[in-house]
Amino acid sequence: MNKVLVVGGGIGGITAALELASCGVSVTMLEEGPSIGGRMIQLDKTFPTLDCSTCTLSPKMVEVALNHNIELLSWAKPMAVKKAGQKFQVTILKKSRYVDIMKCTACGSCFPGCPVVMKSEFNMGTGPRKAIYIPFPQAIPNKASIDKREDRPCKAACVDACPIHTNVLGYLKHISEGRFTDAYMLIRATNPFPSVCGRVCYAPCEQVCNRGQLDDPLAIRDLKRFAVDRFDLDSLEPSQIQKTEKKVAVIGAGPAGLACAHDLAVEGHEVTVFEVLPEPGGMLRYAIPEYRLPKEELRKEIRYIERLGVTIRCGIEVGNDVTLDAIKNDYDAVFVGTGAPKGLLLDVEGENLPGVMDGLKFLRAVNSGESVETGKSVAIIGGGNTAIDCARTVRRLGSENVKVIYRRTRDEMPAAHEEIEALLQEGIEIQFLTTPVCFYADNGKLSRMECIRMKLGEPDASGRRRPVPVENSEFSISVDSVITSLGQATQTSFVEEIGVLLAKNGTIEVNPLTGLTNVEGIFAGGDVSTGPAYVVDAIAAGQRAALSISCYLKNEPATMTKAVKKPERLTEDEVVDLTAKIPRVGRIHMPEISVKERVTNFGEVAIGYSPEDAMAEASRCLAGHIEGCIQCGECEKLCEVRAVDHTMRDEIVDIEYDSIVLAPGFDLYDPTEKREYGYGTLEGVITGIEFERICSVTGPTGGDILLNGKTPRRFYFIQCVGSRDRQSGARFCSRVCCMYTAKHASIVKDRIKGAEIYVSYIDVRAYGKGYEEFYKSTQESGTFYIRGIPGEITKGENGLLVRVENMLSGEMREIEVDIVILATGVRPRKGTEELCNIMSIERDEYGFIKVDSITPSRTNVAGIFVCGMASGPKDVPDTVASGGEAASRCMEYINQ
Amino acid sequence: MVSQTQTRVLTCIQCGKCTGSCPEAGRTPFNIRMLVRKKQFQSVVEESIPWYCTSCGACTLRCPRDVKPSEMIIEMRSALVENGAIPAAIQKALENTFVQKNPWGRSRAKRGAWFEKLDIEVPHISETESKRLLFTCCIQAYDPRCMVIPQNVATILTKGGVEFGVLGEEEACCGNEIRRVGESGLFEELQEENKAAFEEYGVKEIIALSPHCMNALKKEYGDLGIKIVHYTEVLAAMIKEGSIVPKGSFNKKVIYHDPCFLGKQNGIFDEPRSILNAIEGLEPLEFSRSRENSMCCEGGGGRMFFEVEATYQRNAEVRVQEAVEKEAEVIATSCPFCVMTLEDPATEKGITVKELSEILMEVL
Ligand SMILES: Cc1cc2nc3c(=O)[nH]c(=O)nc-3n(C[C@H](O)[C@H](O)[C@H](O)COP(=O)(O)OP(=O)(O)OC[C@H]3O[C@@H](n4cnc5c(N)ncnc54)[C@H](O)[C@@H]3O)c2cc1C
Ligand code: SF4
């Protein structure tokens, strides 16, 4: 079988390919872009018949896909051509599309999640598309592809460090470009508590952020809060959920339990949460103070979980009001997420005196609105986050002399650095290397605390240096109350009763990847199995358990969550390279209420970013610095048939052909350089091809002619822009613009009642059958043809001012319109030069492919033919004719 | 034989783009497209008509057939000059230029008067090492309103440590306007005289103070092998490097008018704006017609020397009116012709016209 290569999948290439295939030739069609169709598929209608362009071309495109004699390669182009005798040895580059076309079903599930919004080439930039996309619904092949142009310069260590693998780079990309709702939804996709995490997460992501190796890490947490603040969760409707008839009990309404309940409810299970305290939220509700996490923020997120159908029953203590055994019998599975609610004891004399309080109990009382008397001088014992929460709360209750007593030094303090800073700013002192040894009372009231100085000895099991008392260094401090915050323990006797295994310290033993305990149907996670940790770890544990509970309920083996990749750092070379490329820009900090004001009340300290600051801060993300796909992996997560494959690589193949047909088509003149017309600077000045997209049903407005959401009423078309024009180097007439302008005018007349339409022309070229008649009927319908080309367009009071001489009457006019459409001329397609160079094809002075005058498809190289716009301006009928001519010349050559 | 202009004129397709671009079209009896048409057929053109052209260059820059209508106008005027059929004021200006090398006929010996009263030393070009010449426009050399421009620029250059020299009375009118009123013979004479001076002193660089002079020196003197710049280019670069630092503030709304010879015709739009933007407190505004679409002030093409016949609202008035509507407090520009045309209507409307160097002087 003879083989022919057709380069270009526009109407020209399609015609040639179909003709050749019908003669029994095996055709390979190369299309540089994601789909065939060329320019014609971008058109709304075609002159002079006003047939729908898609309706005429689409069947032909499908024919290409179905024809057994045609092999279609999209994202492919020739790289080198060698003539071997009469034949051609062609090297073809197949660019990888990162989507397996054998698997992709064109379902479109992957697009919405992609955070990279780009201009749609198909819509000439009049509308957006994602980095993973199908250019238009009728695309052939109808498969997604990823526009990946370069490798991400950073390692996205943030995502790997985040226990719930938040798509950090994705939501930062959204924020940096002002898509705040999209950012929120992307965060929400993996996190039922964005507001909580946006405020109180310990942000392990920021600790590993690769930008930190250049200047400062991104404010990942604060930007999350920004996205949250601009979203009204109460107005978010949960999507329809298919019920499963399975019942799951969750013990404990902390973040682990609620996250688990959330995910189970989304899966359709009926979930009941049992909580001992009067309100759900666990430590979020009863430990974290209002000034860091306003209760209403938490309530909103819990309300949404309830709207998913989760029942939360408060005031029920499992083990006391109801046994776990009874619950186990009533439900198909149980998740235990009861946390670590007990404070540890100090174990010194006088600890039971009134005035000495446990930190957790103290915070719970304040958070419950009880009035707590702490007196003037208060000492807080401990160096963790809870100790600091206690101290800052006490300060807000009005105590003047607040002191934190810690037995090691600042370097060993487990509390977050920023929390310690805030504490110091608020005027609270920390006394390091000190520990209490005894509390004394006066008249039954706590009055004094005896302390001893410590020094650091050898490292202990935790790796920190062990504090040892300094002999004879006792001293005493007078205090009105003391709050101890030395760590937390679990309360797990109720699970032990049904045989669940506990570790020595009382935590529940689970498989950390699945949350499964040793008892069938009982799962656990969060602080109750790890000991005190962080909110986001608890959420992660709840989510992992929900996943394995779902599997368990379907009698499937537990799906292990994917092996976790360790956060990677930039290498030294990469740091040097990036430092050279990216200017140093430090973090933009979120503003806070002044210290003076904040210590007087429980109002939230951090105020939140302004949109401008948030966008500027988010745009520091290194991943956002590249064009195209940022390799965030969201599409991979969303694709059910696993068609996305980021490991694909470009391919190069060598194939021999008997002949070649070139049909690379055309581009349009970019009128930006004609500054007098203001294209690119004046709103409302567009080009003809952009206008086609705005008119088209497959366009960004669904076929409504809209400019910024409004229907324009006054239209001005200017012909010959960049054609017959020495200034732009194109002395030729583009042949299609007179007619497409007449077409545009008649489309407007048809769709917009009372539209006022002007067309500026030099002379109208409507040669041949049906064209002149079409021009005449356009005029008849009330389009004003003005002979005279405008000198300039400027912004007027209520629109665009077009200055033009109506030269048939000699009048100068200034016409005000809403939209100006420049009928830009044609140019050889970008890349035609390269294409011609690799096969030694000659071009004319404008870059169109040179042809023989009597055989208009024959190039200077025997065996290589050309059709369509590539050899000079042609409309669709002429292109089709030239496609047929090329095919027949090709057959002639092959059969020689 | 058909002249070059005539062959170009014959290719005109009567598209009207020139008329649509012309600042005189519609408001005066002048229709450039029609004149081209008449020229194609050698029909009679009323004598007063060609004098409306301001030589803004818009038609020539935009004509799709490269007819160069504004050059055709110069040729038409040449014919009129040859026949002596020209406005008396122009005749006078030409005679003056012939004798005193400036259109006002002021004494040539006084061409250097502007630097005599300055505190700084302004050396003759021969005494400089850099051979960098500061070239003054006739308006700047003689008109009391515009004399401050060379004075300011000389002071600023000195402050920034840029060495330069002047030609003083050896400098002649650049001839830009002379060529445009159709006296090519006189233009050539002026050109020869200036060229000889440049050669004699080995001039290596010319800082032109007026866009009109810059245009002539750069594009119409042939290849001089000399770097020619407008002073705003030099000052903008000095600010960028930090050799001059605007310290004070200028708390006013300033609207910038692009001179045709600096902007449209020579593509210098950003330098003047960057100078304004470097000044603290200054709030820059833009005309709706700015940069490439800037509206000609009607000062060029000999229009500085005489009044045309028709009465109509002058572009300068339109310009000032827009400035007032935009609540500008100062109209800034960087051409002595524009200063002269804009100032009258501006004063009437109570708004100030300042040449860029004047604003800069205030804040240095
Ligand atoms: C605004 C506008 C309106 C128009 N309206 C009409 C109308 O109403 N009626 C009408 O008859 N005509 C109209 N036309 C003209 C019509 O669009 C063209 O005649 C027609 O598209 C030409 O087809 P083609 O195949 O030659 O080129 P194209 O349509 O440009 O197709 C060329 C294809 O080749 C691909 N390609 C290029 N280089 C390579 C390479 N190296 N390797 C692989 N692939 C490559 C390109 O990606 C493209 O898909 C209009 C044109 C414009 C600009
Ligand atoms: S990896 Fe992320 S950025 Fe890239 S295509 Fe997929 S969703 Fe879009």
Ligand code: SF4
């Ligand atoms: S087809 Fe018409 S609009 Fe297009 S270049 Fe030719 S004359 Fe101008």
Ligand code: SF4
């Ligand atoms: S712009 Fe050029 S081609 Fe058009 S009318 Fe004027 S001179 Fe003639």
Ligand code: SF4
């Ligand atoms: S140069 Fe300016 S004023 Fe003269 S004809 Fe051309 S556009 Fe009109």
